Amino acid sequence: MGGSYHSDRGVQYVSLAYTDTLAEHGVAPSVGTVRDSYDNALAETVNGLYKAELIYSRPTWPSTSAIELATLEWVSWWNHQRLHEALGYQTPV
Secondary structure, three states: OOOEEEEOOOHHHOOHHHHHHHHHOOOEEEEOOOOOOOOOHHHHHHHHHHHHHOHHHOOOOOOHHHHHHHHHHHHHHHHHOOOEHHHOOEOOO
16 A cells, blocks of 8 residues: 555544554554644645535445545546646646
8 A cells, every 4th residue: 555644633543553554554644733723724625625526416325436436536637637726727737
């Protein structure tokens, strides 16, 4: 797997069992800075748009696999086709 995972400093995200599991899968943990409400703002915005634009766009999903495939497609669209105002109406790529 590999990669990194960013979260706030919630107790569930800094527990030994959780960080051990990340390490087993080659994932580097990353946590936000203390008392910085803006640190997690981008992630919360992206998660909210993901839910609004994809997850809640259907009343039901036929399977977990269908959600996983749709998520992969959404992430590709987000990075390669979706125009972002903050980027001067360009894509992240």
